[in-house]
Amino acid sequence: xxxxxxxxxxxxxxxxxxxxxxxxxxxxxxxxxxxxxxxxxxxxxxxxxxxxxxxxxxxxxxxxxxxxxxxxxxxxxxxxxxxxxxxxxxxxxxxxxxxxxxxxxxxxxxxxxxxxxxxxxxxxxxxxxxxxxxxxxxxxxxxxxxxxxxxxxxxxxxxxxxxxxxxxxxxxxxxxxxxxxxxxxxxxxxxxxxxxxxxxxxxxxxxxxxxxxxxxxxxxx
Amino acid sequence: xxxxxxxxxxxxxxxxxxxxxxxxxxxxxxxxxxxxxxxxxxxxxxxxxxxxxxxxxxxxxxxxxxxxxxxxxxxxxxxxxxxxxxxxxxxxxxxxxxxxxxxxxxxxxxxxxxxxxxxxxxxxxxxxxxxxxxxxxxxxxxxxxxxxxxxxxxxxxxxxxxxxxxxxxxxxxxxxxxxxxxxxxxxxxxxxxxxxxxxxxxxxxxxxxxxxxxxxxxxxx
Numbered sequence: 464x465x466x467x468x469x470x471x472x473x474x475x476x477x478x479x480x481x482x483x484x485x486x487x488x489x490x491x492x493x494x495x496x497x498x499x500x501x502x503x504x505x506x507x508x509x510x511x512x513x514x515x516x517x518x519x520x521x522x523x524x525x526x527x528x529x530x531x532x533x534x535x536x537x538x539x540x541x542x543x544x545x546x547x548x549x550x551x552x553x554x555x556x557x558x559x560x561x562x563x564x565x566x567x568x569x570x571x572x573x574x575x576x577x578x579x580x581x582x583x584x585x586x587x588x589x590x591x592x593x594x595x596x597x598x599x600x601x602x603x604x605x606x607x608x609x610x611x612x613x614x615x616x617x618x619x620x621x622x623x624x625x626x627x628x629x630x631x632x633x634x635x636x637x638x639x640x641x642x643x644x645x646x647x648x649x650x651x652x653x654x655x656x657x658x659x660x661x662x663x664x665x666x667x668x669x670x671x672x673x674x675x676x677x678x679x680x681x682x683x684x
Numbered sequence: 685x686x687x688x689x690x691x692x693x694x695x696x697x698x699x700x701x702x703x704x705x706x707x708x709x710x711x712x713x714x715x716x717x718x719x720x721x722x723x724x725x726x727x728x729x730x731x732x733x734x735x736x737x738x739x740x741x742x743x744x745x746x747x748x749x750x751x752x753x754x755x756x757x758x759x760x761x762x763x764x765x766x767x768x769x770x771x772x773x774x775x776x777x778x779x780x781x782x783x784x785x786x787x788x789x790x791x792x793x794x795x796x797x798x799x800x801x802x803x804x805x806x807x808x809x810x811x812x813x814x815x816x817x818x819x820x821x822x823x824x825x826x827x828x829x830x831x832x833x834x835x836x837x838x839x840x841x842x843x844x845x846x847x848x849x850x851x852x853x854x855x856x857x858x859x860x861x862x863x864x865x866x867x868x869x870x871x872x873x874x875x876x877x878x879x880x881x882x883x884x885x886x887x888x889x890x891x892x893x894x895x896x897x898x899x900x901x902x903x904x905x
Contacts, residue, residue, distance in 0.1 A: 468689050500721045500722045500723065500803070500805075500826075501721045501805045501826055501827075501830055501833070501834060502721065502823075502825065502826025502827045502830060503826075528833060529806065529833065529834060529835075529836075530832075530833065530835060531832055531833055533829055533832065533833060534833075552810075552836065554775065554804075554806040554807050581806065582721070582805065582806075582833070582834070583775075583804060583805070583806050583807075584721075584722045584803065584804070585750065585775040585802065585803075585804050585807070586775050586804075586806070586807065589773075602723075602825065604723065604823065604825035604848070604851065605721075605722055605723025605724075606722075606723045608754055609722055609723060611751075611752055611754065612722070612749060612750065612751065612752055612754060612755075612803070613722060613750060613803070614750075614751060615750075615773065627825070629854070630825065630851065630854055630855075633850070633851055633854060634851075635881075660856075
């Protein structure tokens, strides 16, 4: 009975997610689903990204959190459309919750929509929300073994971000081990190293986003 | 239907967990359920703890991981009874999986059983596994806002561990904010600050365990 219900829920989510994907494609909105452990730096990355790109593109944010609007409050300074989804205990966002949040956005006016998922390296990876790409973020202080121990996210992601490179000297993070595991799990996945505190490597992230925005337009023209 | 099934599953788990709790009490085994985000330092803490206590007490470990036996491999040097539970994608351990793992231990001979749960600040908190205490571990590099954003674990825990204090100088971790939130969520919860790399603060953790082992014996005599 449990398995049947889970299967029905997943199928329901997949079909909702496909509807959303079609909608995002039609409206030319690039949707990026940021997934990581708690405290890897997703909100800080969004702060830096909004500061850099908000005057060039029309950007929206959906903040997924179990409770509180703390992450969203950090982004209000940028005056962009933003919705908080409080999951009230649930460990991930799903297509249904995203669909409801979309009522607050003008998709015709939007270029780019970031979804900051609930801080969790496990469950959000299982739920398609119609995004163009899942972005797997991991910080050096979490250790080099995260791709091997939590493989699904790194299999599903189109891009991996290795954050907090400024702290490598103070940890036992082994870059070779990290890359070896990651390439076994998802051969060829691009990785961007960065520090959201020192700003090292952020330009590569901005360029990746801009290139994706351009691809989407060419594809749809 | 979903809610009914979830309710049935949770009730089933709670009743299994109560059976295990009775068993652990009868056998005088102190069971500690370590819960944190991925990479907060649970396995390193176990390495330090086994090195310190394994000659004084009979200790076992259950390692919960989605896949791989990497954490368990780090502990084989201590020659203690150990079982790996690979959840195969599932985001938490439950009482049923613990009950199966117990077949590999001689509970009559055991003083202390550590359960290292799946790295996840959300889901493991919802599942009672018959433990004496949930231990909430958080590292300074994850930021000071984790208790406020993931309150259930910190409500449920009997003890909080703040790890990686050696990295505070390199982060924007705000101790006052951390303690204020935590005391709002669980007034009076004890907190032990530590660095599993420099060993600062570990003695307080060893003393906490030893005091709990003594309490248990007095209570049962």
